[in-house]
Amino acid sequence: MSTTATGRRALFACLVLVTALGALDQTIVATALPAIVTELGAPSRVSWVVTAYALALTAAMPAAGALGDRFGHRRVLALSIGVFVISSGACGLAGNVEFLAAARLAQGLGGAGLLVLPQAVVAGAVPARERTAFLGPLGAVYAVATVAGPLLGGWLTDLASWRWIFWLNLPLGAAAAALVLVAVPAGRRPDAPARFDTTGAVLLAAAASGLVLVTTAVAETGWHAATVTAAAGTAVVAAAALAWERRAADPVLPVTLARDRTVLLCCLLALAGGIGLFGVLAYVPTWVQEVYRTSATTGGLLLLPVTAGIVAGVNASGFAVRRWGAWRPFPVAGCALSGGAAAALASIGEAPLPVVAALLALLGLGTGLFMQIVVVVAQDAGGARRAGAVTAGLAFVREAGVTVGAAVLGALVARAAGGSYAPVFATAAMCFAAGFAYALALPDRRLESE
Structure with missing residues (x-):
């Protein structure tokens, strides 16, 4: 289904606001944790506040996409905003850490x-060839919001109270819900199967929850009998979830689509890019502070070149694909550029900060060239009926990769001689090298404009 130019502008404004809300809350709480501990106490349990959100977010992604495909993306998106806004209000009213973590x-x-x-809404409203230009700015919004989250969280905490981090979502969420009802096309209600794949949703949620909890525990306490046992249990649950999804009539996560070469390679590219980019982002501020002996503010500001590169990359590749239809050169060039930048960061030692900033910008630019294209290509290969599930699957794979990658990179830093961060950048370079191979294996075909 297509929309008019005016309708697309309204749709774009709506989805920018929704994406910003979702991206901000992944990082906005981090800088407020000291203030939360001061007011609510329980410093040993304050990590629950961050872990609870990451756990629920990762676990619910497959179900969110499948529910959207079954009941309509507009309806489920409006419901998601409602849950998000109500629980944000509850967070702001929390009187103890346990209640805050539950909210x-x-x-x-x-x-x-x-x-x-x-992204699934865009798949139903915009042709594949134009979708790259439409999703490009949304990817830029996600990148900017992710980096801006800690800065905004710290500013609100210092200016007023950490509670305003959550209360700010109430008016913004209300505006987003109104825009969804006005701007998002209702579309034709999909032909719903007889039963929702509840078993698959529960198994996937359990596997994702185990993944988040195990990686968090390993990062805090290392490997020991309890974490090894938990990791083994998580692997068993994940295997059971995949086995179930392969034979389910209408699975939450359509793993059989991985038989499609294009979908599989796009998932692998999303995984490699997620670990490579977000693994570096997680450690750049600390690396700059420790190696260059700068302030925390300067360390945070070094994320801005990465963000600027991502913004430039997603928009340049999106508009180029809309004009010419050819998309395959961008994942190939993007992985090569990001991999080269990461390798250079691993080997330069204490280079001047402007050089570091330039390399970080190139890393962001390379990733931006393909981060949204792989979503559109996978949606196109998976078909309109599975747009939500395919989009959710890519996001699920990326988030799982980021979670595991952060834990692995943290372990590498802890074991490196002299606290060197070179292993972080070297691992990112290897991820992008793998992505380069996946990109070369992608079929060379054009996206359609209808």
């Missing part, structure tokens, strides 16, 4: 829909 868990369930469904 954050509910907020993450709504946040999953905010991050997955906008």
